[in-house]
Amino acid sequence: xxxxxxxxxxxxxKEHLTFGxxxxxxxSDYIYIMTKSxxxxxxxxxxxxxxxxxRTYMPNNVKWNSEWQxxxxxxxxxxxVEKLVAEGKQTTFAMxxxxxxxxxxxxxxxxxxxxxxxxxxVFPGVxxxxxxxxxxxxxxxGENDNFVVTxxxxxxxxxxxxxxxxxxxxxxxxxxxxxxxxxxxxKVPYAKMVLHGVYNRTGKIIDLLTDWESKIHxxxxxxxxxxxxxxxxxxxxxxxxxxxETKTSYLSHHLGVNGWDSRNRFFAACxxxxxxxxxxxxxxxxxxxxxxxxxxxxxxxxxxDSSDNIYVGLKGFKKGRFGRTFVSTDAGETFQMAFExxxxxxxxDKSNNLFAGVYHECNEPDASCSVLWSADGGNTWANVSAPQxxxxxxxxxxxxxxxxxxxxxxxxxxxxxxxxxxxxVITVDxxxxxxxxxxxxxxxxxxxxxxxxxxxxxxxxxxxxxxAEGSLIRLTNPLSQCLSRGCKLIxxxxxxxxxxxxxxxxxxxxxxxxxxIYLSDxxxxxxxLDSVIVYRVKDDGSSQPTxxxxxxxxxxxxxxxxxxxxxxxxxRIWTAVRPVTGKGSVWYSDDGLTWTNASETLSEDVPCxxxxxxxxxxxxxxxxxxxxxSASDIGVVVPHLSRSLIIK
Numbered sequence: 001x002x003x004x005x006x007x008x009x010x011x012x013x014k015e016h017l018t019f020g021x022x023x024x025x026x027x028s029d030y031i032y033i034m035t036k037s038x039x040x041x042x043x044x045x046x047x048x049x050x051x052x053x054x055r056t057y058m059p060n061n062v063k064w065n066s067e068w069q070x071x072x073x074x075x076x077x078x079x080x081v082e083k084l085v086a087e088g089k090q091t092t093f094a095m096x097x098x099x100x101x102x103x104x105x106x107x108x109x110x111x112x113x114x115x116x117x118x119x120x121x122v123f124p125g126v127x128x129x130x131x132x133x134x135x136x137x138x139x140x141x142g143e144n145d146n147f148v149v150t151x152x153x154x155x156x157x158x159x160x161x162x163x164x165x166x167x168x169x170x171x172x173x174x175x176x177x178x179x180x181x182x183x184x185x186x187k188v189p190y191a192k193m194v195l196h197g198v199y200n201r202t203g204k205i206i207d208l209l210t211d212w213e214s215k216i217h218x219x220x221x222x223x224x225x226x227x228x229x230x231x232x233x234x235x236x237x238x239x240x241x242x243x244x245e246t247k248t249s250y251l252s253h254h255l256g257v258n259g260w261d262s263r264n265r266f267f268a269a270c271x272x273x274x275x276x277x278x279x280x281x282x283x284x285x286x287x288x289x290x291x292x293x294x295x296x297x298x299x300x301x302x303x304x305d306s307s308d309n310i311y312v313g314l315k316g317f318k319k320g321r322f323g324r325t326f327v328s329t330d331a332g333e334t335f336q337m338a339f340e341x342x343x344x345x346x347x348x349d350k351s352n353n354l355f356a357g358v359y360h361e362c363n364e365p366d367a368s369c370s371v372l373w374s375a376d377g378g379n380t381w382a383n384v385s386a387p388q389x390x391x392x393x394x395x396x397x398x399x400x401x402x403x404x405x406x407x408x409x410x411x412x413x414x415x416x417x418x419x420x421x422x423x424x425v426i427t428v429d430x431x432x433x434x435x436x437x438x439x440x441x442x443x444x445x446x447x448x449x450x451x452x453x454x455x456x457x458x459x460x461x462x463x464x465x466x467x468a469e470g471s472l473i474r475l476t477n478p479l480s481q482c483l484s485r486g487c488k489l490i491x492x493x494x495x496x497x498x499x500x501x502x503x504x505x506x507x508x509x510x511x512x513x514x515x516x517i518y519l520s521d522x523x524x525x526x527x528x529l530d531s532v533i534v535y536r537v538k539d540d541g542s543s544q545p546t547x548x549x550x551x552x553x554x555x556x557x558x559x560x561x562x563x564x565x566x567x568x569x570x571x572r573i574w575t576a577v578r579p580v581t582g583k584g585s586v587w588y589s590d591d592g593l594t595w596t597n598a599s600e601t602l603s604e605d606v607p608c609x610x611x612x613x614x615x616x617x618x619x620x621x622x623x624x625x626x627x628x629x630s631a632s633d634i635g636v637v638v639p640h641l642s643r644s645l646i647i648k
Contacts, residue, residue: 004091004092004093004118004120005024005090005091005120006092006093006095007024007025007093007095024090024092025045025049025092025094026049027090028049028053028092029053029084029090030053030055030084030089030090030091030092031045031049031053031055031091031092031093031094032091033054033055033056033057034057034058034077034093035056035057035058035095041094041095042054042056045094057073058073074108074109075112077109078109078112078113078116078118081118082118093109259302259303260304261308261310262308263308265278265331266278267310268302269299269302273291273292273314274288274291275290275292275299275302275310275312275332276288276289277289277331277332289332290328290334292312292314296314296316298314298315298316299312299313300323300343300359301313301325301344301345301346301356301359303346303347303356305348305354305377305378306348306352307352308331309328309329309378311325311327311338311343311346311378312325312326313325313342313344313346313356313359314326314342315342316342322360323340323341323358323359323360324337324339324341324342325339325340325343327378338378339381341358341359341370341372342360343356343357343359344357344358344395345357345395345398352377353374353375354373354374354377354378355371355372355373355384356371356398357369357370357371357395357398357409358372359393359394359395360393368385368391368392369389369394369395370383370384370385370395371384371385371395371398371407371409384423395409407423513592516536516592518536518573536592536593572588572590573588573589573592574588575587
């Protein structure tokens with residue numbers, strides 16, 4: 001069925017689109033861009049849909065003017081659209097998000113559409129829907145999947161909106177007190193309201209207080225300053241009388257340490273102190289499971305053992321303590337201290353021995369990195385590190401080779417010690433060792449690693465050997481130790497054989513599905529911010545590698561790579577794009593070609609915790625461990641993605 005759509009593209013925020021708006025652009029036969037030819041908006045839309053669909057129109061008066069509705073250009077445009085609708089064509093109006101421009105353009109077109117009984121929908125963008133209400137003076141509802149935007153001015157209209165969808169966005173409330181009373185009285189279960197702090201009919205900004213978080217059920221408050229930039233988000237969900245945080249606020253670009261338990265429940269650690277989970281193992285049901293106390297700086301590790309115990313390593317605390325590792329035996333409902341160090345990597349062997357690679361902070365006194373071993377399910381831990389590791393700080397990962405039982409560890413600090421280390425005895429002997437210190441299994445530097453000594457953990461590939469030099473590609477840290485040399489990626493006999501990178505890629509994620517290998521690129525703090533890519537490499541069994549085929553490419557500002565890349569037990573591939581600044585996103589794919597964004601945007605301060613430099617607008621800046629604000633909106637960030645990318 002043909003229809004007409006209204007899409008707002010924001011005010012200079014060209015990378016922000018909701019899923020509904022993005023899909024509508026892709027699926028439209030014709031797109032009417034209500035601005036002058038050659039504008040950023042026209043170029044942006046062309047980047048998404050290509051040539052042939054776009055038609056550009058500019059009203060005679062670009063200022064706020066009530067005479068706009070008399071401009072003959074609008075009647076001419078609707079005349080064309082009416083013919084296209086009659087032919088079954090999908091048409092879309094794309095407009096800037098400015099209150100004056102969008103409000104008057106939409107407010108001039110919509111009355112004509114209504115008069116001619118042409119069906120239309122609104123797809124929300126960043127900051128423009130309030131303009132619709134200002135210009136038309138009547139309630140307007142636009143649909144976006146299970147997402148309703150309403151300018152309802154009465155209780156009946158609010159009830160209608162809540163009956164239409166799970167998420168209701170209310171713009172321009174006539175009276176904040178009445179809104180609060182309505183929400184408390186109705187207590188709509190599992191429904192959320194998004195109240196935009198936007199212009200009322202006099203143009204004055206409504207200032208919403210953050211203490212509403214504890215007073216109103218099911219409310220998301222998005223505050224906005226006079227420059228129409230978002231500053232803070234508070235998320236609550238109405239579930240009986242208990243208010244819980246939901247995925248709206250806290251699905252971060254740092255959703256990079258994750259795992260599935262034996263019941264296929266998905267757990268993911270989110271920046272800086274939250275454990276998310278999905279009890280059904282799917283991205284549509286991700287919720288907050290646990291928030292760690294004492295304000296940790298970051299979650300560095302998450303591991304789920306064969307008994308479904310969840311280990312979480314926390315880096316530092318704002319209250320002066322250094323790293324800690326916590327464990328949960330009840331699927332993340334509660335946590336207890338496991339040991340007073342932060343782990344970055346953990347693995348388990350066939351005899352259920354646990355090994356944890358410890359991470360220390362640079363300012364931690366008398367710290368040396370170590371590998372800890374537990375033979376009793378994590379109740380006690382012993383240090384099995386090499387004595388020459390003194391003054392080293394970071395064990396980036398540990399892994400057990402399931403085919404040989406050998407334990408491996410990766411160090412990433414001083415030259416000469418940095419690289420892959422291997423235990424001298426088979427790890428299953430640890431369970432019967434009478435020497436608590438386990439000096440017999442001290443790790444030794446592996447000078448040359450054979451192809452059979454590939455590092456695979458129980459939950460998927462974590463480390464890969466460069467057989468040319470015997471060194472290790474670090475897959476758990478965006479600042480990979482692989483540097484810029486080419487790396488041959490080897491797998492075990494029961495998997496596919498190999499794939500080669502080119503000479504410029506660094507990989508931090510590798511997974512396998514069907515006959516393809518998927519590699520996530522880590523550019524580090526690179527000059528080229530366009531190269532955050534997931535590659536797909538076909539292994540045809542020959543001795544010659546195939547060239548990587550990019551299947552997911554992010555835009556400028558995404559200079560730190562995809563933070564992980566894994567295939568879950570259902571064969572679904574997961575990756576998280578981690579930007580240099582601002583928000584990132586978590587994606588999944590069932591076939592490696594069609595990718596769906598499983599996350600919503602993050603709206604809180606993002607610390608530069610990976611290093612002392614960051615890029616903004618292509619300029620290298622010294623930021624230390626300072627903080628910078630990320631923008632926020634109620635939609636999903638869809639950057640300048642390649643046109644080959646399909647978003648459901």
